[in-house]
Amino acid sequence: MHQDHEMHIRRRGRNFGLLAVLLGFIVIIFGVTVVKIRTGGFSEGFDHVARPALVPIEEADQ
Amino acid sequence: MTDASLHIPAPAAIADEASLRDYWQLLKPRLMSLSVFTALVGLLVAPAGVHPFLGATSILWIALGAGASGALNMWFDADIDRVMKRTRKRPIPSGRVAPSDALALGLFLAVLSTVMLGLTANWVAAFWLAFTIFFYTVIYSMWLKRTTSWNTVIGGLAGAFPPMIGYAAVTGGTPVEAWLMVGLIFMWTPPHFWALALFVKMDYHTARIPMLTVTHGRDETRRQAWFWSIGLALVSLGTAVSGIGGPLTLLVAVILNAVFLKGAWDMWHRTDADSEADGHAVEKGLFKWSLVYLFAHFAVFVVEVALGPWGGW
Numbered sequence: 001m002h003q004d005h006e007m008h009i010r011r012r013g014r015n016f017g018l019l020a021v022l023l024g025f026i027v028i029i030f031g032v033t034v035v036k037i038r039t040g041g042f043s044e045g046f047d048h049v050a051r052p053a054l055v056p057i058e059e060a061d062q
Numbered sequence: 063m064t065d066a067s068l069h070i071p072a073p074a075a076i077a078d079e080a081s082l083r084d085y086w087q088l089l090k091p092r093l094m095s096l097s098v099f100t101a102l103v104g105l106l107v108a109p110a111g112v113h114p115f116l117g118a119t120s121i122l123w124i125a126l127g128a129g130a131s132g133a134l135n136m137w138f139d140a141d142i143d144r145v146m147k148r149t150r151k152r153p154i155p156s157g158r159v160a161p162s163d164a165l166a167l168g169l170f171l172a173v174l175s176t177v178m179l180g181l182t183a184n185w186v187a188a189f190w191l192a193f194t195i196f197f198y199t200v201i202y203s204m205w206l207k208r209t210t211s212w213n214t215v216i217g218g219l220a221g222a223f224p225p226m227i228g229y230a231a232v233t234g235g236t237p238v239e240a241w242l243m244v245g246l247i248f249m250w251t252p253p254h255f256w257a258l259a260l261f262v263k264m265d266y267h268t269a270r271i272p273m274l275t276v277t278h279g280r281d282e283t284r285r286q287a288w289f290w291s292i293g294l295a296l297v298s299l300g301t302a303v304s305g306i307g308g309p310l311t312l313l314v315a316v317i318l319n320a321v322f323l324k325g326a327w328d329m330w331h332r333t334d335a336d337s338e339a340d341g342h343a344v345e346k347g348l349f350k351w352s353l354v355y356l357f358a359h360f361a362v363f364v365v366e367v368a369l370g371p372w373g374g375w
Contacts, residue, residue: 010079011079014081014082028122032115032119032182035113035115
């Protein structure tokens with residue numbers, strides 16, 4: 001039967017705590033990414049949004 | 063290193079092994095809570111909207127940055143902490159956390175919090191967070207804390223930046239309103255701390271830290287507390303008439319400062335003998351009022367914003 005090493009038993013609380021912190025970090029990164037994409041924070045808009053200001057005047061007149 | 067090294071019995075080390083709580087203590091949670099509160103106020107009073115999730119995570123990174131400063135401070139001050147009663151049980155002097163671990167944690171959190179605040183909010187806020195960590199660790203802890211009796215004043219500046227970082231996280235700038243909030247905490251710290259130093263027996267002299275009460279005497283400390291209280295009142299009134307203030311803030315500021323100045327005046331015009339006789343009643347009173355003062359002053363900024371069209375000038 002597999003027996004946990006004494007050190008692992010001793011550090012169980014600490015390891016689970018670290019696990020919780022890492023999971024929390026993942027959730028935060030994911031959440032920030034979702035919010036940023038929805039609000040357009042990361043997108044400069046050069047290739048996704050029409051920017052009339054970038055269109056040359058002659059072209060815009062036609 | 064082989065597996066055999068894991069079986070070497072080390073009872074003392076095992077008994078004192080660091081828990082998560084010890085690492086949490088390294089981050090100085092009390093100081094962190096003050097940073098969280100003032101940064102949140104800075105974020106809420108900023109004249110722009112922020113997504114609630116981004117706002118909350120920005121506050122988290124500011125708190126972690128404050129925690130990084132705490133860990134780096136504990137790493138550098140371990141020799142001082144070892145000789146003072148109040149700090150002897152901290153994780154490093156008690157032997158539960160290795161100094162190198164505290165240094166690694168502090169540096170890691172400093173980089174993480176700064177980069178994440180830059181990505182979550184903006185790089186202006188991230189710059190000021192990095193500057194705060196640098197200022198508290200290098201300028202205050204490593205240099206001025208051990209060399210000048212104005213260490214309380216200078217250390218207070220590091221604790222004063224969080225509301226400005228919160229403000230910058232929303233607006234990307236640091237206008238006069240943000241600096242006034244910095245000024246408020248900066249002016250508040252010395253009288254707050256000196257009132258405490260006058261009634262709690264601190265053994266800074268054992269650690270050879272040049273505190274004002276020791277280098278310039280207790281009477282001079284009382285006098286200085288009064289002058290800084292006047293400065294505090296002026297900055298406080300400045301915030302009340304600024305863009306984050308309003309009639310309500312002005313009213314609250316007048317009341318808060320009137321009581322504060324009365325306490326500081328009374329504290330100046332008495333001797334240590336008077337203080338001993340009544341159990342340091344005035345000093346304790348001013349210290350407690352200073353806590354109410356800071357909380358109420360920052361809270362009223364938020365109330366002013368919450369009042370919408372009825373708040374502000």
